[in-house]
């Protein structure tokens with residue numbers, strides 16, 4: 001097991017979070033619904049706001065993997081304030097830098113994320129979408145007990161190519 005530390009970032013480290021997120025969007029355009037251009041356009045205030053709400057667990061949280069002072073991975077989730085939807089969380093922004101893959105870092109982050117979501121009493125289940133052409137990510141979610149719900153065809157268009165998304169979910173607390 002690698003010695004990566006799984007941490008929450010204080011808002012003052014927003015530049016590192018921005019660098020990692022933009023690296024993920026640049027390297028893996030088919031893995032995320034946002035494009036690099038979408039998020040390169042964000043102002044500093046948007047990045048600081050993202051880090052601040054995540055730090056306060058204000059309807060979202062993100063866990064980062066830090067190795068020798070460098071951020072090498074992230075895994076986030078958000079949930080809604082609306083009364084009818086506040087029991088449902090959504091996992092997003094799961095990424096590990098290519099040089100650090102296959103060492104269990106995503107598993108460490110996802111495990112921590114699910115533990116922390118389970119500790120929030122109002123949350124009962126967590127869902128996600130994953131590109132059907134990303135087997136490592138699909139296997140990761142299956143190993144953590146996510147079940148397949150179905151496939152949405154041609155949901156992402158990246159450089160003119162269509163991609164299907166798989167919907168997956170799992171419970172957070174016992175019924």
Ligand SMILES: CC(C)(COP(=O)(O)OP(=O)(O)OC[C@H]1O[C@@H](n2cnc3c(N)ncnc32)[C@H](O)[C@@H]1OP(=O)(O)O)[C@@H](O)C(=O)NCCC(=O)NCCS
Nearest residue numbers: 031094095096101102103104105106107130134136137139
């Ligand atoms: C999907 C992704 C996050 C997985 O990250 P990762 O850190 O490599 O994942 P893990 O190491 O936890 O698990 C991956 C594999 O490594 C294996 N592994 C775990 N610990 C290991 C270790 N110490 N040594 C070697 N292999 C190990 C796991 O068994 C797993 O194997 P399997 O998938 O064949 O079952 C990464 O590939 C990625 O960033 N992909 C691009 C972005 C993406 O698709 N994100 C998902 C968006 S929904």
